Amino acid sequence: MSEVIYKRVALIGLGLIASSMFWAMKRGGLVGEVTGFARSAETRETARRIGLCDRVCDSAVDAVQDADLVVLCVPVGAMGAVAAEIAPHLKPGATVSDVGSVKKHVIEAVAPHLPDGVHFVPAHPLAGTEHSGPEAGFAELYDNRWCILVPVEGTEPKATARLRSLWEGMGANVDEMDADHHDLVLAVTSHAPHLIAYTMVGVADDLRRVTDSEVIKYSAAGFRDFTRIAASDPTMWRDVFLTNKDATLEILGRFTEELFALQRAIRTGDGDHLHAYFTRTRAIRRGIIEAGQDTDAPNFGRES
Numbered sequence: 230m231s232e233v234i235y236k237r238v239a240l241i242g243l244g245l246i247a248s249s250m251f252w253a254m255k256r257g258g259l260v261g262e263v264t265g266f267a268r269s270a271e272t273r274e275t276a277r278r279i280g281l282c283d284r285v286c287d288s289a290v291d292a293v294q295d296a297d298l299v300v301l302c303v304p305v306g307a308m309g310a311v312a313a314e315i316a317p318h319l320k321p322g323a324t325v326s327d328v329g330s331v332k333k334h335v336i337e338a339v340a341p342h343l344p345d346g347v348h349f350v351p352a353h354p355l356a357g358t359e360h361s362g363p364e365a366g367f368a369e370l371y372d373n374r375w376c377i378l379v380p381v382e383g384t385e386p387k388a389t390a391r392l393r394s395l396w397e398g399m400g401a402n403v404d405e406m407d408a409d410h411h412d413l414v415l416a417v418t419s420h421a422p423h424l425i426a427y428t429m430v431g432v433a434d435d436l437r438r439v440t441d442s443e444v445i446k447y448s449a450a451g452f453r454d455f456t457r458i459a460a461s462d463p464t465m466w467r468d469v470f471l472t473n474k475d476a477t478l479e480i481l482g483r484f485t486e487e488l489f490a491l492q493r494a495i496r497t498g499d500g501d502h503l504h505a506y507f508t509r510t511r512a513i514r515r516g517i518i519e520a521g522q523d524t525d526a527p528n529f530g531r532e533s
C-alpha cells in the first residue's frame with residue numbers, strides 16, 4: 230500500500246467525478262478520512278447508503294473542518310459560491326483544488342475568497358462519462374487518463390507536487406499548463422465537440438417525423454457516440470459554455486468557416502477540395518494512433 234498523501238480530504242459535490250475520486254483514493258490507500266457534502270439531501274442519503282465517503286456531512290462547512298485537501302466537485306458555475314461559504318473555515322496550510330472543466334473562470338471565481346496560507350491548485354481530470362450522480366463513479370475512471378494541473382501564481386511548488394502524487398496514485402498521467410491555454414485546448418477537444426453532438430442529435434430529433442425510428446435503428450457508430458455525448462448532464466454543460474465563452478466562440482467561428490467551405494465544395498461539386506480535406510484529417514488520425522495516444526480506440530494498433 231502506498232503512503233498516505235493527505236490525512237483528511239473533503240469532497241464538495243458528490244457526483245461522478247467526486248465518487249470516482251473517492252473509490253480511486255481508497256483503492257490506492259492514498260488518503261486517511263474522506264468527508265463529503267452534496268447540496269441535496271437525497272444525494273447525501275444515497276452516498277451514505279453506498280458507503281461513498283467515510284463521513285457524509287450535512288453542511289460544506291462541517292465537511293471542510295480540519296481537511297488537508299478540499300476538492301470542489303460541483304458544476305463550474307457553483308464553484309465561487311461554494312468557495313465563499315467554506316473559505317472562513319479552512320485549516321491554515323490546507324490545499325483547495327477543483328475538478329472543473331473550465332479553468333480561467335474557476336480561478337477568478339474561487340481565488341479571491343481564499344485566505345492567505347491556503348494553497349490553491351486547480352485541476353481538471355480529462356476523464357468522464359455521460360452519467361452523473363453519486364452512483365455513477367468507479368475506481369478505474371482515471372486510469373491512464375490525463376489530469377491537468379493549473380497552478381496559480383504564487384502557489385507553492387510543494388502543494389502542486391503533493392496534488393500531483395495524489396492524481397498519479399489514482400492512475401492518472403499529470404501535466405501542467407496555464408488557464409488560458411487549458412481553456413483553448415479544451416474548447417477544441419471537448420467543448421466544441423459536445424456542442425456539435427448536441428446539435429446533431431437535436432437535428433435528428435427535429436427530423437423524427439420524417440425518419441420515424443430509423444435514426445436510432447440504423448445509427449452508425451458516429452451517431453451513436455453523438456447520442457451518448459448528448460445525454461451528458463445539462464447543468465454541467467450549460468455552465469461550461471457560459472464560462473468558457475471566448476475560447477468556445479473562437480473555435481466555433483473557425484469551425485463554421487470550414488463547414489461553409491465544405492458545404493460550398495459539395496454544392497459546386499469540388500471533389501478535389503473534399504478529397505484534400507479528408508486526406509489531411511486522415512493523416513491527423515493516423516498520427517494520433519502512431520503516437521500511441523488513443524489506447525481506447527476499439528481497433529487500437531490495427532488502423533493503417
Ligand SMILES: NC(=O)C1=CN([C@@H]2O[C@H](COP(=O)(O)OP(=O)(O)OC[C@H]3O[C@@H](n4cnc5c(N)ncnc54)[C@H](O)[C@@H]3O)[C@@H](O)[C@H]2O)C=CC1
Nearest residue numbers: 242243244245246268303304305307329330357358361362
Ligand atoms: N462529467 C464529466 O465527464 C466531467 C466533469 N468534470 C467537472 O467535474 C465537476 C462535477 O461534475 P460531475 O461529477 O460530472 O457532476 P454530477 O452532476 O455528477 O455531480 C455534481 C454534484 O454537485 C452537487 N452540487 C451542484 N451544485 C451544488 C452546490 N451549489 N453546492 C453543493 N453541491 C452542489 C450535485 O448535487 C452533485 O452531487 C464539474 O465542474 C464538471 O465540469 C470534469 C471532468 C469530466
Ligand SMILES: O=C(O)C(=O)Cc1ccc(O)cc1
Nearest residue numbers: 330354355356357358359419
Ligand atoms: O464522455 C466523454 O466523451 C467526455 O468527453 C468526458 C469528459 C467530459 C468533460 C470533461 O471536462 C472531461 C471529459
